[in-house]
Amino acid sequence: MSKQINVALIGNPNTGKTSVFNALTGLNQKVGNYPGITVDKKEGICKLSRGVKAHVLDLPGTYSLNASSLDENVVIELLLNKNDKDFPDVAVIVSDVENLKRNLLLFTQIKDLKIPTILVVNMADRMSRKGISLNIELLEARLNTKIALVSTRKNEGIQELKTLIENYKNLSIEPCLDTSTIDSEYFESLKKAFPNQDLYKLWVVISQDANFGKIDRNELDFSKFKTKSKSELKRLQQKETIKRYQFINSVLKEGQTIDATKATGLRAQFDRILTHKVWGYAIFFVILLTIFQAIYDWASVPMDFIDSSFASLADWIKMTFPEGGKFTNLIAEGVIAGIGGIVIFIPQIAFLFLFISVLEESGYMSRVVFLMDRVMRRFGLSGKSVVPLISGTACAIPAIMATRNIENWKERLITILVTPFTTCSARLPVYLIIIALVIPEGRFIGLSYQALTLMLLYLIGFGMAVFSAYILDKILKTNRKTFFVVEMPNYKVPLFKNVALTVIEKTKTFVFEAGRIILAISIILWILASYGPGKEFNNAETIVEETYPELQGEQLENKVAAYKLEHSFIGIVGKAIEPVIRPLGYDWKIGIGLVTSFAAREVFVGTLATIYSVGSALDDDKTIKNKMADEVHEDGTKVFTLASGISLLLFYAFAMQCMSTLAIVKRETNSWKWPLVQLFGMSLIAYVAALIAFQILK
Amino acid sequence: MSELFQNIMIGIIGFLAIVFLVRKFVWYPKKKNSKSCGSDGCGC
Numbered sequence: 154m155s156k157q158i159n160v161a162l163i164g165n166p167n168t169g170k171t172s173v174f175n176a177l178t179g180l181n182q183k184v185g186n187y188p189g190i191t192v193d194k195k196e197g198i199c200k201l202s203r204g205v206k207a208h209v210l211d212l213p214g215t216y217s218l219n220a221s222s223l224d225e226n227v228v229i230e231l232l233l234n235k236n237d238k239d240f241p242d243v244a245v246i247v248s249d250v251e252n253l254k255r256n257l258l259l260f261t262q263i264k265d266l267k268i269p270t271i272l273v274v275n276m277a278d279r280m281s282r283k284g285i286s287l288n289i290e291l292l293e294a295r296l297n298t299k300i301a302l303v304s305t306r307k308n309e310g311i312q313e314l315k316t317l318i319e320n321y322k323n324l325s326i327e328p329c330l331d332t333s334t335i336d337s338e339y340f341e342s343l344k345k346a347f348p349n350q351d352l353y354k355l356w357v358v359i360s361q362d363a364n365f366g367k368i369d370r371n372e373l374d375f376s377k378f379k380t381k382s383k384s385e386l387k388r389l390q391q392k393e394t395i396k397r398y399q400f401i402n403s404v405l406k407e408g409q410t411i412d413a414t415k416a417t418g419l420r421a422q423f424d425r426i427l428t429h430k431v432w433g434y435a436i437f438f439v440i441l442l443t444i445f446q447a448i449y450d451w452a453s454v455p456m457d458f459i460d461s462s463f464a465s466l467a468d469w470i471k472m473t474f475p476e477g478g479k480f481t482n483l484i485a486e487g488v489i490a491g492i493g494g495i496v497i498f499i500p501q502i503a504f505l506f507l508f509i510s511v512l513e514e515s516g517y518m519s520r521v522v523f524l525m526d527r528v529m530r531r532f533g534l535s536g537k538s539v540v541p542l543i544s545g546t547a548c549a550i551p552a553i554m555a556t557r558n559i560e561n562w563k564e565r566l567i568t569i570l571v572t573p574f575t576t577c578s579a580r581l582p583v584y585l586i587i588i589a590l591v592i593p594e595g596r597f598i599g600l601s602y603q604a605l606t607l608m609l610l611y612l613i614g615f616g617m618a619v620f621s622a623y624i625l626d627k628i629l630k631t632n633r634k635t636f637f638v639v640e641m642p643n644y645k646v647p648l649f650k651n652v653a654l655t656v657i658e659k660t661k662t663f664v665f666e667a668g669r670i671i672l673a674i675s676i677i678l679w680i681l682a683s684y685g686p687g688k689e690f691n692n693a694e695t696i697v698e699e700t701y702p703e704l705q706g707e708q709l710e711n712k713v714a715a716y717k718l719e720h721s722f723i724g725i726v727g728k729a730i731e732p733v734i735r736p737l738g739y740d741w742k743i744g745i746g747l748v749t750s751f752a753a754r755e756v757f758v759g760t761l762a763t764i765y766s767v768g769s770a771l772d773d774d775k776t777i778k779n780k781m782a783d784e785v786h787e788d789g790t791k792v793f794t795l796a797s798g799i800s801l802l803l804f805y806a807f808a809m810q811c812m813s814t815l816a817i818v819k820r821e822t823n824s825w826k827w828p829l830v831q832l833f834g835m836s837l838i839a840y841v842a843a844l845i846a847f848q849i850l851k
Numbered sequence: 852m853s854e855l856f857q858n859i860m861i862g863i864i865g866f867l868a869i870v871f872l873v874r875k876f877v878w879y880p881k882k883k884n885s886k887s888c889g890s891d892g893c894g895c
Contacts, residue, residue, distance in 0.1 A: 480857045483864070670875065673868035680865045752876060812876050 164247035166214030167642035172305035174211040243321035261329040269324035278304040284412035292408035452500035460776040463493030486766035491675025494759030510655040514647035533626030538568040545575035574618035579754040591798025671759040685721035738797035738847040796850035800843040808839035
C-alpha cells in the first residue's frame with residue numbers, strides 16, 4: 154500500500170485557502186473539531202497520480218507564527234509537534250497575489266521550521282487586471298522553494314500543485330533567515346543550552362505567550378535556561394519581523410513588478426458606497442430585506458411539498474400496517490411526525506446559508522462588520538464583539554467560543570452574555586411556522602408581511618443584544634477597551650463550488666445535529682403521550698362514551714384521543730405547568746413544547762407535531778401547519794391567534810432555550826454563576842415581553 | 852405482533868432515546884487526549 158502524504162494548507166485569512174482546499178479535495182472532505190476546543194478542523198483526501206493520496210488539512214487562517222488567538226495556536230502547535238499524526242510532510246502556504254508581501258512573512262517563518270514548503274500564489278487571474286507580473290523562476294530561486302501559480306476561479310494551476318505535492322521530497326528545507334542574526338549573543342546561549350534542537354523552533358516556543366501542551370516538555374525543558382523578560386522577547390520578535398520584511402522586500406524588488414497605471418480602482422469606489430455612514434446602512438438594510446423575502450418566496454413550494462409528503466407517509470404507514478398497533482403508531486405519530494418537523498425547514502435553512510455564504514465569499518461581510526463596529530462602539534461594545542454577534546446568526550456556540558479573542562475579561566463576559574440574543578438558525582423553524590400561522594399573507598410595497606415580520610425578529614434580537622450590552626457595561630463598569638482591526642478583502646464574484654459546499658455542509662450539520670435530538674425527544678414524547686396512569690387514561694373510551702353519548706364515528710374517536718392525551722403522562726405534566734403560561738396565551742400543549750425545546754429551540758415544532766398527531770385519531774394526512782392551525786381551546790377559540798403567536802415569537806426571540814449554549818457559557822466562564830444569570834435573566838425578559846404582547850393584543 | 856412484544860420494543864426504543872439525550876446533554880464521556888497538558892480540555 155502506498156504511503157499517504159500529509160499536507161497542511163496554511164495561509165493568512167482571505168487568501169482563498171479554502172478555495173484551494175475545495176479544489177484539491179472536492180467532496181472528499183469532512184469538518185470536525187480539534188480535541189478540546191471548538192476550532193473547525195477541515196480535512197480531506199486528494200487523489201494524486203499513480204494511486205498516491207494526500208491527506209489535506211485546512212488549518213485556520215493565521216498572519217504569522219506569533220500566536221494571538223486560539224486559531225493561531227492550533228497552527229503553531231501542529232507545526233512544532235513532529236509526533237502529531239497530522240504533522241505535515243509538506244506545508245502548502247497559500248498567498249494572495251495582491252498581498253504577496255504580507256503573506257510571505259508567514260511563508261518565511263514556516264520554511265525556517267525546516268518543513269518542506271510549497272508557495273501557492275492564488276488569485277492569479279487578477280494579475281493582469283492589477284498590473285502585476287511575477288518572475289516565478291527568480292522567486293523560486295530566492296525563496297528556495299517551488300511556486301504554484303493558481304487560479305481556483307478558473308481552475309488553473311491545481312494540477313501543477315498536485316504534482317509539486319507528489320514530489321515534495323525534492324523540496325529544499327533551507328531556511329530563509331539565519332535565526333541567530335536576530336540577537337547573536339542570546340541565540341548562541343540558546344544553542345549551547347539545547348545543542349540538539351533546531352534553533353528557530355526553540356525561538357518560536359520561547360517567544361509565544363501561549364503554552365503548547367502537545368510539545369514534548371521533557372524534550373524542551375526551559376527551567377534550566379535563563380530566558381529574557383516578556384518585553385525583551387517582544388522586542389526580539391519585532392526585530393525578527395523587520396529582518397524578514399527586509400528579506401521579503403529584496404526578493405519582491407527583483408521578482409515582482411506592479412504597473413499601477415494598468416490597475417483599476419473599482420474596490421475603493423465600492424468601499425466608499427458600501428461603508429458610507431448613510432448609504433452603507435441603507436444598502437445593508439435592502440440586502441437583508443431581499444434575503445428574508447427570498448426565504449419566503451423561494452422556499453414555500455419545496456416546504457409545502459415536504460410537509461405534505463411526510464403527512465402522506467405517516468398516513469400510508471398507518472393504512473399499510475393496520476395490524477401494527479402501538480408500534481406502527483410510534484413510527485407514524487412519533488418518529489415521522491418529529492422528523493418531518495425538522496426536514497420541512499431544509500429549504501429555508503439552505504437559502505439562509507446560501508445568502509450568508511455569498512455575502513462572505515464576495516467580501517461584503519467584512520464591510521458589514523466594519524459598519525456594525527461603528528454602531529456598537531456607541532453602546533459600549535468592543536469592536537471585537539462584532540464578529541461573535543454576527544456569527545451568532547448561525548449558532549451561538551461557535552460565536553461564544555470566538556469571544557476568546559477579546560483580551561479584556563469584562564468585555565468578553567458581556568459579549569458572552571448577550572450573544573444568545575442574536576437570532577440563531579435554530580430559531581428559524583419556530584419563527585417560520587408561527588409566522589405562517591398568524592401573520593397574514595398580504596404585501597406592503599411588494600414585500601410580504603411575513604418576510605417583514607421575520608426581518609423584524611432578527612433586528613429585535615440584535616437590538617436586544619446591543620441594549621443588554623449597554624446595560625451590562627454600566628453595571629460591570631468596563632474601563633479599558635480592546636482595539637479591533639478588520640481586514641477588508643477584495644471584492645470577488647463568489648465561486649459556485651465554495652458556496653455549494655458551504656450550503657451542503659451547514660444544512661447537513663443542522664439537520665443531522667438537530668435531527669438526532671428531535672428524533673429522541675419525539676420518541677420519548679410519544680411514549681409519554683401514549684401511556685398514562687390511573688383509570689382516567691385506561692377507561693378513556695367508556696368515560697367519553699358516557700359523557701358524550703351524542704358523539705359517534707370520527708368525532709367520538711377524536712374525542713377519545715384528546716381525552717387520553719389529556720390524562721397521559723405528558724398531559725399531567727402539561728396541565729401542571731399550564732397556570733404559569735396561561736397568561737402568555739399558551740395552552741398546556743405549547744407548554745410541553747416550551748419545556749422540550751429547552752434542549753434545542755427547533756425541537757418545539759417537532760414536539761407540537763408529535764403531540765397533535767397523538768391527540769387526533771384520524772388526521773394523519775394533515776400537514777403540521779394545518780394541524781396547528783386547526784388546534785382549538787376547550788371553548789372552541791383558536792390556539793394560534795395573532796396575540797398568542799406574537800407572544801410566542803417574542804418568547805423565543807429572548808428566551809435562553811438552548812442547553813448546549815449554557816454548557817459552553819459554563820465552560821468559557823468557568824463558573825455556573827454566569828450561565829444561571831443568563832438563563833434567569835433571558836427567561837425573565839422573554840416572559841415579560843410575551844406577557845405584555847399577549848395582554849395588549851388579545 | 853402481540854401487545855406485550857410491542858410494549859417491550861417501545862420500552863427499548865424509549866430507553867435508547869433517553870440514554871442518547873443523557874449522553875448528549877448531561878453526562879458525556881470526555882475524549883481523552885493523551886498529549887494534552889491539562890484535564891479541562893482548554894487546549895492550552
